[in-house]
Amino acid sequence: MSNPNHGPDAYLREEMLPEMPPPPRETGMVKWLHENLFSGPVNAGLTVLGLLIVWFLFDHFYPWFAHSVWNASSLPECRKIIAETWGEGAGGACFAVIRERWNQYIYGFYPPGLYWRPTLVFGLLFVALAPILFSISRNIRRIVLLTAAIVTVLSLVALNTPPIWLGVAVAIFAVALLVAERRQMWLLGFSAFYPLLGVWLIWGGSFWWIIMILAGMGFGSLAFIIAGRLSPLLAGSSAIVVTLLVWVFLSGDAAKDAENLYSLAIARVDSEAIGGFLLAITIGVAGITMSLPLGIVLALARRSDMFLVSSLAVIFIEFIRGVPLITLLFVAQLLLNYFLPPGTSFDIVLRVIIMVTLFAAAYMAEVIRGGLAALPTGQYEAADALGLDYWKAQRLIVLPQALKISIPGIVSTFIGMFKDTTLVAFVGLYEPLKNISDAVRANIEWKGIYWEPFIFVGAIFFIICFSMSRYSMYLERRLQRDNR
């Protein structure tokens, strides 16, 4: 301590030094560079390697993209435009093919006058998904629904939709937007009805079929209520039996008669006409919707105490998981007709959907089984202690938690399945990646165009799969927070 009575000590400082700026190595850009890129010889080497990769990619692909041509009617014309604009020998992408064949890539050979139907179905998909996928955040739900509504209605106008249907679309979206604000769970009713509506709009035919299918289910639930007074077991089985009986013996004739009486039919479209992303998304969505419940049933069966039930589930799951999807598609195409009564033949798209569903369901079952196993035993015991029966325990306690745990796995199974829809190329369906592109190249104008279709199709797949995986990560985080 300095003493004021003595003279100032030479070795003592009287006042604070001014704050010096930190050394240049430790601030701002330089520090960041040093820490993140050049912290050591290995790190520096990696940085150089990374820069080389970036430079290589840029050098090889930038000119090609920069010279893109979007307006041409054939590949030679495209090349001519590139040569004229950028000089002889310049390479360039010819995305004009996407512009020219856009409809084919999106709808396949679907009748052009009816493009509005699949477009509407696609737009409504978001309404159907809203209460399931977008239930936890009102903001996201609002944004998704509003975007879907605006984009769909605008495309419907551009596609010359009949005014009645335009009105229907606007009405559905408006009601959905209103309902989603207050009572979003009401939208689940629409989600349940959506598959039937989608099938009807895409394939066409008489609306009476849909009504009769619903009527079958109505009779079924009536039987459920009546038989439920006697015994719950009887209720379930009688509901199924009554529904099936109505469908098999009544629905067909009733729908035909009703159709003759008052026609509610829209033009039929053959499965062969469905192609492009319409096909991929149809197979994907149908497979996803059906594989999840099937997967849950399989997972529960595999964990069942009943020896026979669990071993059947194991055999089924391991068999499906042990063979490539492509062989199952061959079964759908080549062998299914052997296994069905002579003379029956049904739609190849439906056959493929069934196979894809079974395939995804086996994987889904394993994912959900993981979720079930991860649940603490206490939860099962608590359910038992409450005296809940098996189904109630599963429905109220076990599944909600197990499914929440399995969300990442479920979504990655969905993504895998959506990517696998490209394999239907090998059973002759016009999916966008191979067969539509081959069909495009079969024309003399676009012979020899490879990279542009690949990039286009790849980009669309990337966007869909990437956003699905990102959204699942978001969902996972949100649900985790709820648990805290």
Add this chain to the structure above:
Amino acid sequence: MKRTVFWGALAVTAMTAGAAAADTLSEVKNRGELNCGVNPGLVGFAAPDANGNWAGFDVDLCKAVAAAVLGDPGKVKYVPLTGQTRFTGLSSGEVDLLARNSTWSFSRDTDLKLDFAGVNYYDGQGFMVRKDLGVTSTKELDGATICIQTGTTTELNLADYFKANGMEYQPVNIDSNAEGEQQYMAGACDAYTTDISGLAATRAAFADPENHVILPEVISKEPLAPAVRHGDNNWGDIVRWTLNALIAAEEYGITSKNIEELAKSSENPEVQRILGVTDDLGAMIGLDKEWAKRAIQASGNYGEIFAANVGEQTPIGLARGLNAQWTQGGLLYAQPFR
């Protein structure tokens, strides 16, 4: 809920599939549509355009059969079948008629349980090479890499031919004609082999057809024939005689233009029988009187179909060669309508 929808969809399809009919003819009539198996894309023989409308030599046969049976050449559902799946598609009942440049061979006729309804195109297997390769004969292809479609008779012919001549080759297996073209154009194979008609069709679509030659040797006989399932003889007869009607029509000068006029005025008893003016031949195969007339009207007689799809005026530019009428030195010889 969603599960029940699934069963609902199944039930609907099962119902729309309807009761199975024993014979193909009544099945087709009930359905109101002919399911015709075709090549997924071979210019000139069968290929869809941008709107999904099919055209080609094989497609016209489908149209003729549909016209004869259903009265409307438009009532055809074209089912594209690859080389690998075509026969199964037929035997499983997915298609009623396979008009997909398929070779009529012993084992296919017997072991695969097919019935071939008569040759609609006499073909043979050949090789296409680039002109600058300087190869003039198949015999010079020793050691070459050759593109070949899997699941075809050409694959077997190729193996046999090179073995018989003591030569080596390296096969590049490809799945479709489009892929074969890509590989061949890039030089991934020295030669591309398939039926000569297919080679000509492929070459016609090149940007530089003049730089490619089809070698003179024909290493096999490839009688291409429409096929039906074994065991349904009446349906086989219908396809066979529809084809015969098209061939006979050319022989007797019946074209899609003059057919109405000939039906009224022709004095030739054979023409009268074909066109159903006299005798009711159609009744013998379960059709009406004018079946053959409609078949010919659909896309014209054999000569017209040939000229419109693959003939010398088209980019494919095939000569009639073996496929000329027997009166012209070819092999086409329709059995008499009597």
Add this chain to the structure above:
Amino acid sequence: MTEVPLGAEQPFRLSMLVYDRRYRSMTFQVIVFILVMALGWWLVNNTIRNLAALGKDFNFGFLFQRAGYDIPQRLIPYSSDDTHLRATIVGLLNTILISFMGCIAATILGVAIGIARLSNNWLFARLMAIYVEVFRNIPLLLWILIIYAIFTDVLPPPNAYRGDDPQWSMIFFDQVALTNRYTAVPAFGMSNDPGTIDLGARITVNLALIAFLVVIIGGWIARRAILARAQAIQDRTGHRPVTWWINLAVMTVPSVLLIWYFGLHLLAPELKGFNFSGGNNLNNALVVLWLALTLYTGAFIAEIVRGGVLAVSKGQTEAAFALGLRPKATMNLVILPQALRVIIPPLISQYLNLTKNSSLAIAVGYMDLRGTLGGTTQNQTGRELESIVLMMLIYLALSLIISAGMNAFNRSVRLKER
């Protein structure tokens, strides 16, 4: 209602089949059994009727007929005169070959990228993240087609290497030629060839290969023995003898001696006639499929590795550092053994996926099991029912064998609870 005394036998009533929990599961299983049997009977009966209607039968006799087609890529001798059975085996071996090569390469790539993503190098970690996302979110079929197109359109035909001033020249000291048909790599030649032994069925194995295998396996066993002895000495005395140079010698010297003895050298491929010969020509179908499967599966494995390493809590690393372990030792002794337990189960399923995805060989004409048995054989003989059923069974067996083997490995690294 009469009171039933506790523990007394209740008289059996029919309704107990439904209401009594002791019998209910039995009833349910019997119903399921009957339904499954009925379904099975229905399917078999339909198949029999369909086969009868088509005049076909169900027998595997076709496997012993002459195949008549050629297979470009094969591991055992095969010609078109051989039977369909042999063609099937050639195809199966090709499937195993591509799966094996793919699994090894994908693991190496995946581990490297997974660790690179964790590196603190900002640029490189981001690049690797982009790679992983791009490959995981685009269908494998697209990657196969793109790489196939690159090989077909960008690489030259063999005759580009012809002439005094060729457009393309061979790489790696004139040993490797990339063409759009195959990758020509050197073959091994021996000046002192010990000959071959015949394993029957025209399969021969070179004795030199056996000698190398014996020496390498012997060296590996010797190394284990040396390490065990070193450990024993360390346990006894506290000092670990230096073993690395003995290990190195045991592993390499015998092989070098063998190379010298057999006069092993490389035979460079040469352009003769249409094609390269003298070396080995790796079919592009194989190379393309291998690359595509590796890049695609590698992206998934990278994520698994990253997840596994992240799953080891940071406290473990800090504890290891506190003990004075160096970063490398921390990785090898602390983090990896724990991460491995997280990594292996999903890794098994990636290996299985890769094996199953190898059936996409259909897109490039690589003759694997699907290409032979499920492709040409099925088509030429018209035996789709037999071929596809057999093919599915073989794939199933392959999957079960792989998962059994990997599960055994998994058990060996699992936490041993004492």
